[in-house]
Amino acid sequence: MQESLKSILSEAGIEDELIQEIQNVGFPKTARSGELIITPGSTSMHMPIVLEGLLSVVRQDEDANEILLYYLEGGETCAMSLACCIEGKRNDFKVTAEDESVLWMIPMNYLDGWIQKYKSFRKYIFSSYQVRFDELLETIDSITFLKLQDRLYKFLLDKKEATRSYEVNMSHQEIANQMNTSRVVISRLLKQLEREGKIEQHRNRIEIL
Amino acid sequence: MQESLKSILSEAGIEDELIQEIQNVGFPKTARSGELIITPGSTSMHMPIVLEGLLSVVRQDEDANEILLYYLEGGETCAMSLACCIEGKRNDFKVTAEDESVLWMIPMNYLDGWIQKYKSFRKYIFSSYQVRFDELLETIDSITFLKLQDRLYKFLLDKKEATRSYEVNMSHQEIANQMNTSRVVISRLLKQLEREGKIEQHRNRIEIL
DNA sequence: TTTGATAAGTAACATTTGTTACAGACTGCC
């Protein structure tokens, strides 16, 4: 685990000295598949870096309708929780482990110092922000400009990228939830995609062709 | 103009020393109402701070369909252009002056140094990021969870907040463009809002009651 | 005042998406 932290940070251009510090002051946190990691309304005092596994970041409204914003994969961090913390703001999204996952938790109070001291860390933080930003924009694009059928196909392709697998292990109901629509609609559209030869369906599993 | 810059930065908690620097290395830029300030695909070497007026930030797809992301008002900055610059990435949105506006342009190469040196500047930058992020999330909320009628009403209220005026000076067509729908639909829904007593319509102008 | 251009109103219809209701299929467990 220390090893994967080291290689991830080193990959990101962080110098050994800082990696050492991050190892010293942080601690690991594991999450089982399906486990809720951040709930709306909570405040956290740690910035998580994903070492292994996959997290989904989901937005909810008052009626518990949901929409998937993006995934956090190995090496990525939830920069939002940073500003969230700096400003003492509450989280307004929900983060769930999609897989068995391992996070490295860094206490917030170190961050400002590191940002001041290490150019590489500044770069890492700003780059995460930018990546998240771009993902949000892509999400907006999908919702705004695509028909449901295309959005659904993109959803499947994104999931495939995130999990590095052509198999999507979700029920129609779960997909419907993450896309803020209904199960029947998803069934209809998946059937359509199947007829077009883009996917193959099984129970609780979709194969992307 | 120097005065409004000073008061804005001082309001944001920036110390006099840095304000002085920002004044020294930056320069003003004025934009007429309707003028295009940032076009998709361009790269800019400056971070703009809005001194006066109002900018709209709009996302476009390949077919030139558009959707309004948010407004930038006095005192706010386009933090995105920051990371955009750090990473040498291209802008993928369009920024337009909604009003006669004045910006203060800061050359990018100073930013990293200031972030390192001034805690207040770090705070300013991160806070802008956070504000933008929140606005994007709100935009996603509207698109995802609201019916068009409610989204339209919210659109008008947002515009009212941004311009500090109960009069929205836009044609139905312009509103339709910014909401990525058609003029006829907007006319229909505005009529509905008028019947509900929420607005009053005139040519090129909507009064919010 | 006429004219041309733009803006807004409206009806009729098409398409997309959402809902309800029910049937059949699969899975795990007894």
Add this chain to the structure above:
DNA sequence: GGCAGTCTGTAACAAATGTTACTTATCAAA
């Protein structure tokens, strides 16, 4: 095998949004 629970397929219908076509209103310039 039988049963209970979950998942998927499908039809019929409802609601929301998009499109087309045309009319009327408003404004400003000639």
